[in-house]
Structure formats: C-alpha cells, structure tokens
Amino acid sequence: xxxxxxxxxxxxxxxxxxxxxxxxxxxxxxxxxxxxxxxxxxxxxxxxxxxxxxxxxxxxxxxxxxxxxxxxxxxxxxxxxxxxxxxxxxxxxxxxxxxxxxxxxxxxxxxxxxxxxxxxxxxxxxxxxxxxxxxxxxxxxxxxxxxxxxxxxxxxxxxxxxxxxxxxxxxxxxxxxxxxxxxxxxxxxxxxxxxxxxxxxxxxxxxxxxxxxxxxxxxxxxxxxxxxxxxxxxxxxxxxxxxxxxxxxxxxxxxxxxxxxxxxxxxxxxxxxxxxxxxxxxxxxxxxxxxxxxxxxxxxxxxxxxxxxxxxxxxxxxxxxxxxxxxxxxxxxxxxxxxxxxxxxxxxxxxxxxxxxxxxxxxxxxxxxxxxxxxxxxxxxxxxxxxxxxxxxxxxxxxxxxxxxxxxxxxxxxxxxxxxxxxxxxxxxxxxxxxxxxxxxxxxxxxxxxxxxxxxxxxxxxxxxxxxxxxxxxxxxxxxxxxxxxxxxxxxxxxxxxxxxxxxxxxxxxxxxxxxxxxxxxxxxxxxxxxxxxxxxxxxxxxxxxxxxxxxxxxxxxxxxxxxxxxxxxxxxxxxxxxxxxxxxxxxxxxxxxxxxxxxxxxxxxxxxxxxxxxxxxx
Numbered sequence: 001x002x003x004x005x006x007x008x009x010x011x012x013x014x015x016x017x018x019x020x021x022x023x024x025x026x027x028x029x030x031x032x033x034x035x036x037x038x039x040x041x042x043x044x045x046x047x048x049x050x051x052x053x054x055x056x057x058x059x060x061x062x063x064x065x066x067x068x069x070x071x072x073x074x075x076x077x078x079x080x081x082x083x084x085x086x087x088x089x090x091x092x093x094x095x096x097x098x099x100x101x102x103x104x105x106x107x108x109x110x111x112x113x114x115x116x117x118x119x120x121x122x123x124x125x126x127x128x129x130x131x132x133x134x135x136x137x138x139x140x141x142x143x144x145x146x147x148x149x150x151x152x153x154x155x156x157x158x159x160x161x162x163x164x165x166x167x168x169x170x171x172x173x174x175x176x177x178x179x180x181x182x183x184x185x186x187x188x189x190x191x192x193x194x195x196x197x198x199x200x201x202x203x204x205x206x207x208x209x210x211x212x213x214x215x216x217x218x219x220x221x222x223x224x225x226x227x228x229x230x231x232x233x234x235x236x237x238x239x240x241x242x243x244x245x246x247x248x249x250x251x252x253x254x255x256x257x258x259x260x261x262x263x264x265x266x267x268x269x270x271x272x273x274x275x276x277x278x279x280x281x282x283x284x285x286x287x288x289x290x291x292x293x294x295x296x297x298x299x300x301x302x303x304x305x306x307x308x309x310x311x312x313x314x315x316x317x318x319x320x321x322x323x324x325x326x327x328x329x330x331x332x333x334x335x336x337x338x339x340x341x342x343x344x345x346x347x348x349x350x351x352x353x354x355x356x357x358x359x360x361x362x363x364x365x366x367x368x369x370x371x372x373x374x375x376x377x378x379x380x381x382x383x384x385x386x387x388x389x390x391x392x393x394x395x396x397x398x399x400x401x402x403x404x405x406x407x408x409x410x411x412x413x414x415x416x417x418x419x420x421x422x423x424x425x426x427x428x429x430x431x432x433x434x435x436x437x438x439x440x441x442x443x444x445x446x447x448x449x450x451x452x453x454x455x456x457x458x459x460x461x462x463x464x465x466x467x468x469x470x471x472x473x474x475x476x477x478x479x480x481x482x483x484x485x486x487x488x489x490x491x492x493x494x495x496x497x498x499x500x501x502x503x504x505x506x507x508x509x510x511x512x513x514x515x516x517x518x519x520x521x522x523x524x525x526x527x528x529x530x531x532x533x534x535x536x537x538x539x540x541x542x543x544x545x546x547x548x549x550x551x552x553x554x555x556x557x558x559x560x561x562x563x564x565x566x567x568x569x570x571x572x573x574x575x576x577x578x579x580x581x582x583x584x585x586x587x588x589x590x591x592x593x594x595x596x597x598x599x600x601x602x603x604x605x606x607x608x609x610x611x612x613x614x615x616x617x618x619x
Contacts, residue, residue: 101541409543437450
C-alpha cells in the first residue's frame, strides 16, 4: 500500500511540474514575441525594395511580353520555319517563367530573396547570350526558352515576396507600385525592342546580346532584396528572456522527485529497488511546437546536450537567439506571403463582407489569422522553419516545396474549377502580345504603328490594376464577379479581332483585353483567400502556377498552328477568345460550388443517422 502511495505521489508531482513548465512556456513565449517578431517598417528601406522590385518586374515582364512581336518574324526567315515552330521558343520562355515560381519561392525562403534574384538574372542573361550563338532553333528552345524562363522565374517570385516582408498596413500600395513595373516595362520595351534591333543593324544575334546585357541589370535590383534582420537590441532582449526562462526551468525541475520505487511487477529489477530519474534537458521532442515556436526553435538550435553550456555563454546565446529569430521570420513561415494586401485590413474587410454579403463563403471569415500568437506558425509551414533552424538546406527546400504543393486541394471540386478557369485564361493570355501586330499587318495596318498596340496593352494594364485594387477594398464589390465579367468581355472582343481592319479598332481592343487580364492578375489571390482562406493561399498559389505555366506553353503554339493551317489569324483569335470567354463563364457558379462542397464536407465530418419515424401504436 505504501509503495502505491509513493508511486501516486511521484506521478502526481510529475504532472504538476509538467503543468508548471507549460504555463511558464506560454508566459515566456508571449514576452519573446513582443521583442522577437520582425515588424515590417512600412517605409524606410522598404521603399528602396519597392523601387528595385518595380524595375525587376519592368525588365522581366517587359522582355517576356514584348520580345515575341520583334523576334518571331525574324526567326521565321532565319530558320525558314513557320510561325508555330518559332513560337515554341517564346512559349517556353513564358511557361518556364511561371513553372519556376514554386522552386524560386522555396529557394528564396532558405537562401534569401537577394541571392536567388541575382542568380536568376545571371542564368537568364547567360541563356540569352548563348542563344545568340546558336545555329539551330531546337537549341534555342532550350537556351532562350527554358534557361531564360527559369532565370526570369527566379527573379519574379523574390521580387513579389520581398515587398511583403517590408510592408504590412501599406502593403497594398507597395505591392501595387511594384507590379506596375510589369505594365510599364511592357510599354517601354515595345518601343525599345525595334530601336535596339535597328541599332544592331537588324541583326537578331546582336539584339540578343543587348537583351542579355539589360537582363544583367536585375543583378543590381536583386541586390536590394535583402531580408529584414533582427536588431542587436531585439536579439539581446530575446536572449535575456530566454536565459531567464532556462534558469527558472532548471529550478522547477530540481524540485521534481529524482527517484522512483520499483514494485513487484517489474521483471528486470528486484522489488524495492530505487532508481534515479534522468534530468530533463529540453522542451520535449526536438521538433517545432506551434504553441511555442520561439522556445522550440531555440531548443532545436541549442541541442539537448549543449543547452546549459549555450545559455551560460553570452556570445553563444546571442548567436542562437539571432539564428532562431531569423528562422522564425522566413517568408513562407507566414501564410500571407503571397497576399497583395494587409492582413489587418483583410480581417476588417471580412467583417464588412459578413454584414453586406452574408451569402459570401464562410471561408472568408476565417481567412485572417485566428491564433492569439503573433509568431504562431501554420502547421504546414513548421518543417521549413525546422529545417532552416537545423541547417539542413536541402530538406528545407523540399519542405518548402511540399508546403507550396498541398495536393489535398486537388480533391476540391471548387479548386478544380478555379484552376481550369486559370488554365483557359493563360492559354489566351500571351497570344495578343505575340501575334496581334502581325494580324493587324495582314489587315493593312502600317507596320510602324503595331508597336503602339503592345504599348497600349502595357499602359492600360497599369491603370486597370490600380482600379482593381481600389474597388476590391469595397465589401459590396465581389472580386470574383469583377474577374469573371472582365474575362468574358476580354474573350468576346478577342473573338472580334478578325473582323476589324482599322488601327483605332485594334487600340480599342487592346484597352478591353488589358483590363480583363489586369483584373485576373490583380484579383486572383484575393479570390483564393476568400474561398479557401489565408492559410491555404500559399499551397493554392503554387499549384495554380503549375496550371498557368502549362497553359502558357500550350496557348501561343496552338494559336500559331491554327494560323499555319489556315494561312491567317482569323481562326486563332476566334478560338483563343472563346477559351478566355469560357474561363470567365465556368467560374460564375464558383461560390455555389464551394457552398455545396462545404456542406458535403460537414455532413461527412458529422454524419447524422436518420431513423424512420415509428408510431407508438404500431407493434
């Protein structure tokens, strides 16, 4: 009886100690977060980052959207190939640029946006430089299309992600300025490319050398994509709090019973034997605990066997604390990495949506962070932070890729509709940029005027993005409807391109098409958050990039093939316009599909057994 009482006392005391440690961890975690979270400055050096991102977007998208109109007719003559064959190169450039997005995000998450962007600039420049030396089109597919596209993808995603690290409340403004570089770059390069080609004496190889040199300028822009770093005072305060906790933890553990009495049931030791408990050196398992991410990251960085030594040394404790702060503030550790606006305003918007549009998907109401902790990480994001903290860079990259490719979304009918809509949109997206000028020339438009068409597409895109960002802030405006209507109109006017023959008709078309694709680009992330919630934005973004990248591969060559078969662009624009119209139409019932899916999931999670009603008088 006495032994049982002793065992109960030891067990009860252990539970008390566990509870004391848990409460202390939560208390200390709160204090650590007050000094450990890297708060975006919403200004300062952040505006330098925005400017660098603006120029990087201008170069990348300027080249991608405008080079086809300049280079494709020359390659047709140089390699004696048809339009469909030469357009594969520019399609590979656009497709690789999109498909590289997830890899670029994973690399930037581990190595930093600045290093990845610089590497991307060098890779793209090398691809363009080597392309100028190549004698055959199939090799150019690889050097210009794949190598150049991968390099541009490594520039583009870091340019998007880094802005979000420096801005919170002003993120919508900062992101808007940065992405305007895309439209402005397209307009500038539509003018610049013919001038460069003329200065190069019409030699496309010298032209490619020049484009390679311009691409190298992204090394300079990428240099400014430096991550936020914890200040010395932040590190010192966090280290002091952590050391204080370690001392208190050791004191608590000293009062835990260090012996246990062995009873008769133990087959390895004789009854009455007393054994000594091993002291607890850590916070449990060597993995990140989402309730106390800071403390568990510190534990990962110190190691159980070195914990006391590390916190006994001021230099080592500061090093460990700085590393932990950096690990916890990785871009993909935050669910809003790809969200173009402020999460604070997102929460306010969701409350207004609930008031003005109660029929809106309930996912929107849970889109913002619901945890009490500022450093509380998404469960899916924990492996990336853990791998970074332990120095395992390869596992960190693969963990980030797994985060970007949460294929559970593929079981969602709602997501399939959204992804297919995006695929159809991107199938047509690049076609006017590449072939509208040639189509206009076929109808008798002066070739010297065709550069104004791509210029108009780029310029209108800038203003349309700004307007889309403004109207999307109003809770009474549904971004899904704005996008669908814009895509349907853009598709219908694309169908009408073969039936116009005046220059001003083409300008009119460019305005409507640019508005359509601008709404698609500006509002897609907002739609994903409203339907699937902020927690799933990163995963949805990664998979959608795959769909869109494949579509960019397929669309322009298919349009060019139709031109080759029919010997004009009539069928090409009719088919491409029909696909874009369809992309808007199939997404119209998206919210109804999502509501049905949520109802189905709730019924599966909480099945109700239905029993037939029986009359008490029946026997």
